[in-house]
Amino acid sequence: KAGVTQTPRYLIKTRGQQVTLSCSPISGHRSVSWYQQTPGQGLQFLFEYFSETQRNKGNFPGRFSGRQFSNSRSEMNVSTLELGDSALYLCASSLNRAGYTFGSGTRLTVV
Amino acid sequence: AQRVTQPEKLLSVFKGAPVELKCNYSYSGSPELFWYVQYSRQRLQLLLRHISRESIKGFTADLNKGETSFHLKKPFAQEEDSAMYYCALFNLQGAQKLVFGQGTRLTINP
Numbered sequence: 001k002a003g004v005t006q007t008p009r010y011l012i013k014t015r016g017q018q019v020t021l022s023c024s025p026i027s028g029h030r031s032v033s034w035y036q037q038t039p040g041q042g043l044q045f046l047f048e049y050f051s052e053t054q055r056n057k058g059n060f061p062g063r064f065s066g067r068q069f070s071n072s073r074s075e076m077n078v079s080t081l082e083l084g085d086s087a088l089y090l091c092a093s094s095l096n097r098a099g100y101t102f103g104s105g106t107r108l109t110v111v
Numbered sequence: 112a113q114r115v116t117q118p119e120k121l122l123s124v125f126k127g128a129p130v131e132l133k134c135n136y137s138y139s140g141s142p143e144l145f146w147y148v149q150y151s152r153q154r155l156q157l158l159l160r161h162i163s164r165e166s167i168k169g170f171t172a173d174l175n176k177g178e179t180s181f182h183l184k185k186p187f188a189q190e191e192d193s194a195m196y197y198c199a200l201f202n203l204q205g206a207q208k209l210v211f212g213q214g215t216r217l218t219i220n221p
Contacts, residue, residue, distance in 0.1 A: 110152065
């Protein structure tokens with residue numbers, strides 16, 4: 001079966017712009033989580049969506065938001081981009097907390 | 112606070128030698144622990160989880176609640192084991208999420 005698909009793979013944006021990242025989970029998985037990966041901070045939890053509702057949220061500013069659609073696909077939005085937002089953004093889907101399947105990520109570069 | 116510590120950022124061993132990647136955690140309650148691996152240019156993938164007690168690619172990990180550790184071991188390293196390894200804890204308190212360690216880059220020398 002298809003894995004977790006993230007688009008686009010790469011993005012270059014300018015400071016102050018906004019960006020939207022997309023994640024399609026494994027079929028049947030209703031939970032989608034987002035993580036930010038940077039060399040300095042490692043993997044940090046952004047938020048989790050389940051059945052179109054944000055179920056959990058990490059310690060990120062309000063510029064980071066997301067949503068989930070009825071088909072479980074999820075989008076993450078970052079507004080007013082800052083240089084420090086440059087990172088690999090990972091999406092993970094799960095059927096239950098027994099294991100998360102990660103996508104390949106979207107590498108965002110803010111210039 | 113829930114925390115996962117991987118004390119070694121880099122670990123280098125020779126092919127055929129034993130490997131141990133250290134992981135310590137702080138968590139009040141019964142933790143659910145995982146090891147994830149990221150090979151070069153590949154996505155992060157689950158290697159093993161403590162509740163299943165299975166061995167994957169020759170790796171095992173034992174949960175030691177007394178020492179709050181979940182070290183990853185393999186008796187004989189292979190070159191294809193070179194990768195980034197992350198220990199993770201599933202947090203059930205507050206925001207339910209995976210809490211990752213900083214990772215250990217394992218290099219197997221021929």
